[in-house]
Structures are given as structure tokens and as C-alpha cells.
Amino acid sequence: MIAGRLFRVALFAIALHGPALAADEPYDPWPGLVQDIFDNRPMQDGTGIVAIEMPTRAEDAAIVPVTLRTTLPPGDSRRVRAITLVIDQNPAPMAGRFEFGPNSSVSEISTRVRINNYTDVHAVAELSDGQLYVTKIYVKASGGCSAPAAKNAEEAKGKLGQIRFRQFAKSGDNPASGAREAQLMIGHPNNSGLQMDQVTRLYVPAFFVNDIKIWQDDQLLLSLEGGISISEDPNIRFTYLPQGAKRYRVEARDTEGHVFAGEWKAEGSGI
Numbered sequence: 001m002i003a004g005r006l007f008r009v010a011l012f013a014i015a016l017h018g019p020a021l022a023a024d025e026p027y028d029p030w031p032g033l034v035q036d037i038f039d040n041r042p043m044q045d046g047t048g049i050v051a052i053e054m055p056t057r058a059e060d061a062a063i064v065p066v067t068l069r070t071t072l073p074p075g076d077s078r079r080v081r082a083i084t085l086v087i088d089q090n091p092a093p094m095a096g097r098f099e100f101g102p103n104s105s106v107s108e109i110s111t112r113v114r115i116n117n118y119t120d121v122h123a124v125a126e127l128s129d130g131q132l133y134v135t136k137i138y139v140k141a142s143g144g145c146s147a148p149a150a151k152n153a154e155e156a157k158g159k160l161g162q163i164r165f166r167q168f169a170k171s172g173d174n175p176a177s178g179a180r181e182a183q184l185m186i187g188h189p190n191n192s193g194l195q196m197d198q199v200t201r202l203y204v205p206a207f208f209v210n211d212i213k214i215w216q217d218d219q220l221l222l223s224l225e226g227g228i229s230i231s232e233d234p235n236i237r238f239t240y241l242p243q244g245a246k247r248y249r250v251e252a253r254d255t256e257g258h259v260f261a262g263e264w265k266a267e268g269s270g271i
Helices: 002-017 030-038 153-158
Strands: 043-045 050-053 064-070 080-087 094-100 108-113 119-127 132-139 163-169 180-186 209-216 219-226 235-240 247-254 259-265
Touching: 030 080, 030 119, 050 080, 050 119, 050 132, 064 080, 064 119, 080 108, 094 108, 163 247, 163 259, 180 209, 180 247, 219 235
Parallel strands: 043 132
Antiparallel strands: 050 064, 064 108, 080 094, 080 119, 094 219, 108 235, 119 132, 163 180, 180 235, 209 219, 209 247, 247 259
């Protein structure tokens, strides 16, 4: 799905701009991405609706931290259905689409991504009324999608599919608010398809987690449609309201059809 989107974006760019661009007219992929990923739906300024936080200059382009926040003003009866993270200059620009369960009240998500070139990064929030709101940030980083894996192949294979799920009180928050944090970690190389095996000098085929679902009891809490831009060993941390849940369940799938799953009892608020 993501590869198809990338191909269509490439064709759009060639048709619109020709094979080369003048040096004083740098190509902006965002209009094409709006058409390809969002069917050219109108977007409004996301200030006050969605926020994105990333370092201006990344220390390591292969593991760039990103935090997305929903910031709906008090009294707004709408809810955020989903946030799509788009890294404009990456080979597969749609890094991930986070979809929220109807009763999850997810307010913050943090993860780590690869950045391949200096780029705008957009966060697009879809609200329950169908409106789209966008905000962006500029990040200076390069080479993240082709950076060699931190683990060797044997080490990565041994940890493939290992899942850890941590629950803890929201840092600095009033316990009476009920807000909690959770962290999901999955052992997986998340190969981008652009990395080269340092021994064989051949490109390592793309192999990544492309679907994650988290449930509280039997209600969907959070899901992720991921791509090659999510860093090795996917790590997602999020803030939510537990809604009295007794257990949490995770199911993840990768591009080779492996299914990884786990279940955990809900921990008390005194953690």
C-alpha cells in the first residue's frame, strides 16, 4: 500500500515538474502528497488542534524522536480520529497513520523515525467531523533510511517479535485526572530496503512491522499503519485514559506475514 503511494507520487512529480528542476526552484513534494495520501481533501491550520515536536537537528537520523499531541480546546465536542505522520522527503513519505479508538482519549504519542533528507515533517489530524488539520516542523537530518542496522542479522533474528508493554502513571500529572502512560516495544529490524549488507554489499530487502493494534479489554485503544520510516525495534509511548480496563492486548504484523501478540493485566494507578 505504502509502496504504491510512493510510486504514484513519483509519477505525479515527473508529470508536473519534468525530469529536472531548476536550482532556484526546489521541488516541494507536499502538494503531491496531499493528493496521493489524502485525496486532495482541504486542510486547515492545525494550530490549537494538533502539535508536533521533533529536534531541529537530529543527533542520529536513524532514530529521530517525534511526539504528536492532540490539543483540542476545552469545550470542543469533537475528537481526534487519527493522526497521519508524513516525512515529505523520505522515499516512502507516509511514516505512519495512528488511529484512535472511539473511547481511548489518547492525547500524546511518541515514537522514533528515520529521516533521509532535510525535510518538512507534517502531522495531519482527522477529527470526528471529517475535517483535516495540519501542522509541520522542519528537521535537519540525512541518511536515516539507509543507515546500517544497529544489530547484526543473528541478533535481530533472535529478538524478532519480542514484545514488551509497560504501564505507568503519567509523569507530572495529577493522579486524580486518571491519565496514564503506556509504552510498547517490539523487537524487529524494520529494514527499509535501502540498507546495504556490509558483508555481501547487497541491499537488505524491506522487512518491517506494518500493522499494530492495541486493545483495552475488547475496545480498540490505538492502531498504527506503519512503513519503512519507523525506526528499528518500533517503540511507541502514549498517554490515554484507561476507562477501567482490566487487561491490554497487542497484535502486530509485519510484511512477511508474521503475527506477534501479547496480553497484560492492567496495573494499578499506584505504579
